[in-house]
Every structure is written in C-alpha cells, then in structure tokens.
Amino acid sequence: MLKFLRGRTNKEVILNGTQSVSRLPVSGTRMAAALLCFLLAGPVLLVAAGPVHDPINGTVPLVIWHGMGDSCCNPLSMGSIKKMVEEEISGIYVISLMIGKNVIADTENGFFMDVNKQVSMACSQLAQNPALKGGYNAMGFSQGAQFLRAVAQRCPSPPMKTLISVGGQHQGVYGLPRCPGESSHICDWIRKALNGGAYTDLVQKHLVQAQYWHDPLNDDLYKKHSLFLADINQERVVNETYKKNLQLLDKLVMVKFLQDTVVDPVDTEWFGFLKTGQAKETETLQESVLYTEDRLGLAAMDKAGKLVFLASKGDHLQFTREWFTENLLPYLR
DSSP states (O other): OEEEOOSSOSOEEEEOOOOOOSOOOSSHHHHHHHHHHHHHHSOOOOOOOOOOOOSOSSSOOEEEEOOTTOOSSOTTTHHHHHHHHHHHSTTOOEEEOOOSSSHHHHHHHHHHSOHHHHHHHHHHHHHTOGGGTTOEEEEEETHHHHHHHHHHHHOOSSOEEEEEEESOOTTOBSOOSOSSOTTOHHHHHHHHHHHHHTTSHHHHHHOGGGGGBOOTTSHHHHHHHOSSHHHHTTSSSOOHHHHHHHTTOSEEEEEEETTOSSSSSGGGGGTOEEOTTOSSOEEOGGGSHHHHTTSSSHHHHHHTTOEEEEEESSSTTEEEHHHHHHHTGGGTO
16 A cells, blocks of 8 residues: 655655455455455545546646555555646646445455456546546556556557556566565465465456466466456467557556565566466566567567666665656656
8 A cells, every 4th residue: 555654754655555454254255244344444535526627738647546455545545646646747637546336345346356347447437538538648556557558458549648557567476475464364365365276267257366366387277267467468369459559558667666575576567477387587578478479569669669667676666756756757747
C-alpha cells in the first residue's frame, strides 16, 4: 500500500502492505467473510464525484491502476499519487480505476476476480469516458501494470499513448516472498494455493496471482493452463492484433526496484525472467524467445526507441517524490 511517510521527510513515497488478518479460514465462504473484515479494517476513503472534465485542456489524461491489496481510492496510496500528479501538472485529468461497485469490492477483486474479466471491465470504463476519447497515458503499479498492458493490447480505443509500468511483473512471478505485508495470512494462503496447484482450473479461475504465476520447471503446464499471462505474452500462438496494438504505444516505460524483496524474480519488472527448465539463472528480455522471435513486437519497439528501462533504489514500489517527478512525470507532460 502506498503512503507518504511523515518521518525524516514528508516526500518519501512507499507502497507496501501494512494490513494483516488474524486468521484465514480455508472454506470459500468463511474466507470471503474474513477478507471482507480485513478490508473494512483498512483505511479506506471513497472519493466524491468531481466536476465534469474538459478533455481539451492542453494535457493528456492519466489512468492509473493499483496493485494487489490496494484500492483505487485509498488516500495513503493511489489517492496520494493522484494528488501528487495533479499538483505537478496543472489541469491534468487523473482517473484511478475501480474494478467493482465500491472500494471494498475493488480490493477484493484484486485477489479473486478473473483478470481477463477485470481487463474487460477496465476497457469498458475507458471507452465510456468522454474525457479519454482523444487518448490517455497509463500508469500501473505492480500487478496493475501488466493488467494495463493487456488493456493496450486488447482495447486500442480510446488509444493509450504511453504506458508506465511501476514494478510490474510482465513475465509473471515464481515466488511470493511478501504480499502485501510480512505477516499477512492472506499471503500464506495464496502461497499454499500456488504451490499446491497453480494451474488447476479452480485456482486459475479464482486466484488472481495464479494467473500470472510462471513456473519455469513446468513450462508446458504454464503455457497450456495459464488463463492470462501466457495469452498476453503470446506463448501459445501469436495474436497479430496484440502485437500491432502494443506497438501503437509511444513509449513503454518499465521501472525496476533494485532492492525488491516482493517480486521474484525482480528481472520480470524489465520483462526478463528465469531461463526455462531451472529456477536459478535469469535472462534479459533481449535474450528471451519473446524478443528474438519478436512475438509481441517488443524488439521492434526497442529498435524504435520506444522501450525505456528505469531503475529505482529501494524495495518494491518505494520511491521519493523527487524521483517520481524527475523520472516519470516527463512522460506525462
């Protein structure tokens, strides 16, 4: 969860999980009830509807999508990002995606709703927003980043201009060290579900993190049963529409956190991953089949100068306001 710390500096931004629950029952009904209590206990603020925005104001609108365990409108996380961007870029229209009817549903859906359905809901929201008809920039945090990439590949109207991925897991993950908090029992339950059968139909359909779980030791199972990641990464067949649409981006900016203890392997934040068949050595995007065969158009984008690789010191989604302003805002102006 992102929040502004009031310690030595009031400009340090940290997105990390601070919520926890005392118990997570194994049954579906009891688990959902416990999760609901967990969400209600968190600091949540519904943002009141604002005025109608004029899309012709000299700025490009910004769409943001939060990460796991967060919500669209938490004042300590996405609310802070939204406010910061609005303070730095006068007149900009910023929308933080809410997947569901309210903040509680939005947070819960980040754990349990089919990602393909989430992407479809996001596409519908964007298409129905008149302020975005001329195009928009997008910024995704953690899992929200690869979800927004799916939006770019599947829904070219309204057009996404620049996508900024802040700690996004574009080649998936093979480990869940902390999610989102060192003592979260939800994370313990998720780990057990993933380790016990990430590619079973039940887990794939009902656990978001399983849909970008990428097991290099079971590559055939991953390619066959991954409902989301294997599709948007063109690992079964090459969807030329996906390839064409992604290349419509002006820029794909990827931020990697050099001391990341949450994302495993961290190379996924730059589209790298573990080499197939083992779980120790990694390869860069440029060394991967995805790039050498240009299955997604990333090699062409790289040659055209559309790929930007940024690094930030610190743990997952930790950055200062100064770093954000200096490194990311230029792509939004």
